[in-house]
Amino acid sequence: MATECKDYSFQKIEAHWQSFWETNQTFRTSDDRSRPKYYVLDMFPYPSGTGLHIGHPEGYTATDIVARYRWARGCNVLHPIGWDAFGLPAEQHAVKTGAHPRLNTEANIKNFRRQLKALGFSYDWSREVNTTDPDYFKWTQWIFRQLFQHGLAYVDERPVWWCSELKTVLANEEVVDGRSEVGHHPVERRNLRQWVLRITAYADRLLAGLKDLDWPDSTKRMQEAWIGRSEGAEVLFQLEDPALGSLRIFTTRPDTLFGCTYMVVAPEHPLVPALTTAVQQEAVEAYRKTASRKSDLERTDLAKEKSGVFSGSCAINPVNGQRVPIWIADYVLMGYGTGAIMAVPGQDQRDWDFAKAYALPIIRTVQPPAGFNGGAFVEDGPAINSANPEISLDGLGVAAAKEKITIWLEGKRLGERKVNFKLRDWLFSRQRYWGEPFPIVWVDEADYERALSCPEVARPKVPVTFRRDGRTFCALALPEGALPLRLPEVTSYQPTGNGESPLAAIPDWIDVWYHPVTGEAAPASGPRPEGPLWIRAKRESNTMPQWAGSCWYYLRYLDPRNPSAISDRKLLDYWGVPDLYVGGAEHAVLHLLYARFWHMFLHDLGVVREPEPFRKLFHQGIILGEDGEKMSKSRGNVANPDSVIGEYGTDALRLYLMFLGPLEAMKPWNPRGIEGVFRFLNKVWREYVGEDGGPHPKISAAATDTPEIERLRHETIRKVGDDIEALRFNTAISQMMIFVNALQKAPAVSRGTALAFLQLLAPFAPHLAEELWARHGEPPSISRAPWPVYDPARLVLEQAKLVFQVNGKVRGDQLVRVGLPQSDAVEFARAHPRLKPYLEGKSVKKIIYVPGRILNLVVD
């Protein structure tokens, strides 16, 4: 079964065992539901043209170790991989070459698959998924269809980030510093019709769910900040001109209402034209124009200085009847709250800055402590200047004052409690070819009603419509039976440039005769097919963003070929959600938030049992180049997995990646460091293989281990197991090195000990471990042998080195038996020659004795 080589020929060994695993389907997951399950998931890669980056095998090796460890612990392990294969680079490549993005994507996947297989990962390759496969995205479309039917998807004409270079719309989070995250192109605001998912409907649950997740705190905090829940009140300010009605504002500090000296509305606020008086007309117009022309880059750059213009109108402060001027300023955003605020310069630094700039009055309504000489006072303190004949907040702390004034406002119907979120609805459409087509057609109102009059055609909870050229169009979801809706072939991948995808340029696909019950379609250029129900329809030309396919892929692995469901009910119940999810921290908000949203929705539908998709999450740290800088082609500091494997083998690469430092840490790649683990593997080989290639003669069933080896065996089993469970692979490896160093010095070692160590090594360096296991006559695969156990009783030392301290300074040590009483320990210390000079003539004030560790004598 083993190879024939006499020395550590890692190429031969690794190729041999990889083909063994493949032939024997060693890591094929069974659906034997009698065994405990363990589902360990990697973030599946986007198969880029540049191949695997060294960061991929880092996280993937970690999960592979865990997977192999769980196999050995008798678990039914699910450890799958797949491809997040829709994406912009493939489309850009298609635009450039004219070749179908599928071809490029397939070639890249082939390369990725080859590279991952060369790393010897224990994936169940029969469960591979590919987000671009129609059998896969059928279910992405199915989930979207459900979202649509449940009123969680809608279209909206909204200002979005338009990138003229990419000729597409980008989501807020895809725009970094006023440029596209992909390609770093300039972007601008444009109003376009877009599909939007109502993720804000889940804001509270997305926030609340975080607290029970075993995730890095930093990631939880980032999601928390992103969701951005804040409690406050909406308050109505009557406008001075009663004909104009009232202005609704949101504040988190209703307690400071008495300190409101002016108000601000966003430049885009719908009331601006009405509020603007004739005298101010020109100034307001000019200001609005400047604000609209500002790119976000400028807006953030100019964040320091506040600007604004007086509208000419005033409002009445509901608590004291004061006239307050209404200003227009771009430090208030239309997209948050009501797009209007009451400004309280005494308690808000932004308002303070603005008031100073425009010489507006400032009233403090919270008493700052004596000696406070800053601007706005935002801390807690007693309220002042906050009373009218009906209510007084004076003397109350912030929380109590908020409560009191809110009750008062609600009683007078002047305002109400309100919770606001920073989280916005999710912009879900892209003007691209290479994405999932929306399973949606647009029909006119009359046809919509005709279609819905058929009992087979389900009516969405909330109709989705839009108006164009004076006509209203309504969205109809394709029936489930018509899924998947495939991508049509196109002649050009070039976007139309007017905000529509290349799909809009295929008349026979986009304009159709449509049958709302069956979802069948025929080109509108042809004759209307026979039958009463055929209506004219226009397909949705947008496609879904790349996040769509990655929102639910972990569910498809459970049952990847199922033609009639996301996964079989029984399998969903058995496998549930991943027990461990490992991937980069760059997905802390986007992917992980979107996937949680979809999962919660699927939970509501009854598709999945658990409310959260990823109970335990871990981020592997970034591997930097040798120079300590981020790896990049331009810096020329990129480590290539292929060449490392060629030189040292996969086992050495895997071991080194794990030995580099803590998994979560950012750490530099050191090409010389790999020599160390390579030597270690060679040393293991030499200890296990004799000159004839058979088992090393010093290992025998008859041999007795030295007490040191015996103890170290148990110690190592304990440490390696504990470390794997805690994902501390670097210290697990040093423990194995310690063990092998001891092995090397031992004259003989028992077969049992030797085999147990191989099992510990197997998750880390599986090829070498399998090889040595086989050479010692054990049946493969080593990953099926039950994980060795340690005896805690063997870990207890009979003797321990007791350290003597005088006044906290180490002055000597001595080997003593473990249960030594304190009096004897003190005796030993007094007799110790090195302690004599420090104890002579001194009286011992205090004795601290930690048995087996330390004896500290405090003298004067």
Next chain:
RNA sequence: GCCCGGAUGGCGGAACGGUAGACGCUCCAGACUUAAAAUUUGGUUUCCGAAAGGAAGUGCGGGUUCGAGUCCCGCUCCGGGCACCA
């Protein structure tokens, strides 16, 4: 500006509040070899010392403690995230 995380030998990094520097890299010296590589033995925080040993030492300044890399307070620097969210 706000919120996190980090700082330990020449380097990557170890250290339940209990001998700081495990393990590995680098470097030095010895063995083996005609020689080199590989292997192997020993050394490798700094300073004083021939040695025994002593002193200092975990970014900086304080504190708690018999004892602090570890806990607390105040800084510096580096990295990451957010950024007018009312």
